Amino acid sequence: MIQKVRVAIYARVSTEEQAEYGYSIDAQLDTLRKYCELYSREIAGEYVDRGVSGKSIEGRYELQRLLLDAKDGKFDEVIVWKFNRMARKNIDLLHIVDMLEKNNVAFRSFSESFDTSTPTGRFALQMMGAVSELERNTIVDNVKMGHKHRAKTGKHNGKVPLGYRSVKVDLRGRESKIVIIEEEAAIVRNIFEQYSAGHGLKAIANNLNHRGHKTRIGKPFSTCAIRDILDNPMFVGKIRYNRYENWAERRRKGKTSELILVEGHHPAIVSDEMWKKVQLLRQKKSSMPKKRFEGEYLLTGLIRCPECGAAMTASRTVNRAKDGTKIVRMYYSCGRFRSQGSSVCHANSVRKDEAEKAVTERIRQAVTQPHILKKVVRSINEHRSGRIKPLRDELAAVQARIDKLEEKKLKYLGLYEMDEIDRDLFAERLNDLNRELDTELTRRSKLELELRDDQAEPVSYELVRSLVGRFDTLLHRSPFPQRKTLMHLIVKKITLDEGKCVDSVELAFNEETEKHFLSVAPSAELNAEGAFPFGKAPTLKQKLSIVI
Template identity: 30%
Template sequence: MRAVLYVRVSTEEQAIEGYSISAQTSILREFAKAYEYDVIKVYQDAGISGKNISGRPALKELLSDARSKKFDIVLIWKLSRLSRSLLDLLEMVDIFNQNGISFQSFSEKFDTSTPIGKMLLQLLGSIAEFERNTIAENVKMGLNERFKQGNSKGSIPFGYKYNENKQAIIVPEQAEIIKKIFQRYVESRDGNCILEITRELNATGYKTRKNKQWNRTTIKDMLCNPFYAGYVRTGYHSHGWVLNNDASIIKGNHEPIIDEKTFNKISQIIKNSKRMNFTKNENNVAVFSQLLICPLCGGKMYAYSYMGNNYTNKKGELKQYLVCSYRCSNTNSGNNLCKGFQVSYKKIDDIIIDNINSYVNKKLYMTAAKRLKIKKVNTDDVLTLEQEIKRLKSLKEKYFVAFEQSNTEDLSPYIAKINQLHVQIQNLEKELSNVKLNDKFTEVNKLESLFSQISDFKTMFYNISLKSQKEIVRKIVTNIYLTKDKKIKSIKLTNSDVINSYT
């Protein structure tokens, strides 16, 4: 019997001799030898959790080979090696059963080819899943306890590392970079120097922990992170540190890099900074985002919004402008690819629509002229056919009258002529029907209705939802190229078929 072995260890289990890949393989080979199985392959996943199938390449290969019926039985050291999820386990067993394959576990001593083995499998699978949930809960409890004791629950930011006791300690050379960033930001006073800080770091040759260049978002997140002031937090999302319902901040056990007074001062600057306090307006869809091309570096331009200056409306209420613009994506990278280029929605959107409107209307009239020419040809054909059919029907009617009034015994000439005319009329009526069903002729008949619906693209465009505007634009436009003085240089369109779907 052709047998294969499946062995797996998680990262934590690799250090334990009994769990090792070599130990499992050795035991299973002896097991196969005792049953006189022919081991043809060993599938192994090293340093991988048994939580699910998706991250286990060897197991996925085994299941693929099972579907191809490349073996007869799968041997495992322990049920949990195959899966800790009951659902995944039963799914794998179903695949094995469908392809006439059994599997045996060395530790649990059962065979899935028997009814008792299948029942035992479900029972043990439930236990395996229970164990996994218990482990996950214990890990969560452990992390929460670490947080209560003032320790970080997970990864720690740039400037720190864990020692052998899992305590966060300062990395001196990285701490110097942190201090430079915070000091530079304090000196800016208005909080609008993050891009400059990013570029200075990259120009100096400083790298992130992953040896990459700095970007604007990373710098902002660092300035907002209280870990540098000696605090730990939980219940936050990354990028802007959005609070969950159970979010909290407590004094940490680690040494701060930035004093609390400096951190609080920076927090106040950030709070007062219009450009740092980004406000997302869900109703504001940037129609041309990612279609505009920066004239300075060729990068794509994305939507960007922030709260502008205060103003008093007609009711005497104090309001703030929402400043909306398109900004080059390379502006944030801090890699000096672009000095920074942006243009407001209000300034550019209408100009783009005017250009598209002119193009679409021009396309309409050019298409119309072509179709009207077709219409003339098709109309002449229809008229000619209709006149000929009318003439033949009149002639056929005359032969019927002559046939009825004839006194001769030989009526065959009349019958032959009537039949001939009948066939001719049928053929012409068929030809007329084909002409009228012609796609071009049908389009021509609908032309007037078409013009009345979208003869003005701009009017149509501004009377649909913002989401629909964005969808239509992406079917018509590929790229929009700007000049350095924020004017339209050219608009690259998609193929005419797509445009014709709106013309």
């Protein structure tokens, strides 16, 4: 008897696609199920990402589950309605298909009628992926062109800053105008006045936070928030656009020379004279030499403030002894205090040398004293097993909410079929229910992935000893730039106790860091228990967090 081909069905739709083009998950699934039935293929599983963009794998928990199941050999083929359901970019699509092929899993598209089990199919995939990406980029360029035209005519694109609100001026909601919110505008004027009077960014943020003011998104003011307000020409009645290209990918590296700066149709919040005065001060201060701390700070951003939990940053004090000698002391201080002031947190400074010595010594003790590491391994496995019940309980609660939402959908469908609810109200309510359902289904996928990791086989002492041992050896042998890179790759966070001493060091290992940065096993000078002997190191097959 010929064994049926085992097929995994993958479907995806983003919120925008569903709203604009009417793409339907149910229609995709129905089509692919009928295809499998027609060609006598066995459906091994269905993987559905609802309301999720195809920009990357991150956040697409069903795709992540599919790739894990491909490694476990649970199916022979993956089928999608259209290949752009798998990825928006050609390079991402080819990467995913390559991962499938390494596990002897073919990739097939229903609409484009090709599969990657043949050379012709692989070639067609590459060509059609390139054409699809060209079409998408053309649409993106057209949208950008429309935004540029709006900007050139003095109209604002996107969200408005503090002090303004966008209001609709026609019934269809296609036209809007920007109006001033006077309560917020007063804060903006105060920021400009304080800066023009000589106050610095931190002093202004501290002042506003002490008075209980918040940013547009409800957070305390930081030096970055103050700077962005002072540098935004919208407050003087102008529209600025096209400072950066591809912000989502290139960030500030994508700065362009084609800046659009025109008079806007919206009212100004600050006067032209105040704006010019502030910009003169901003330019003057930008040319001043920035503070440069002497010394090498190994743990910047890794140590957490014992009071608020924020990352601690480099700081120093300079004093003079009685004989006139300059004394420089280096510290790690709370980052929120440094950017938002004393209303949010306090300095909570710790000596740089003491903190770095305590962290490296903590790692060394874990290597040289086996009983410490064995306790850590026991704690890891107990934590993993202890997490399973809460995760299962949460998964059951999520499933109950999903079932309840499905029941509501059927109820509204029944009312609509009996003409007891009008079409517009039915469509509106159905859209609301589908949005809630997408959220719960995504949450279910994430929980199932977490449960899958936690139910894996227990972590072995040999594996943990190997990882921590290699990390410790490289830390002691490497120059500062490499040590800092290793620290930021492996150390997730360092917590302090109430006495501002190192409380715990959390290390996070994964396949990539283990392969590329910890691949050389150090040879032990002493053959004592706890020292990692020279030889083949145990291989890490999953993400692993260790608290020492």
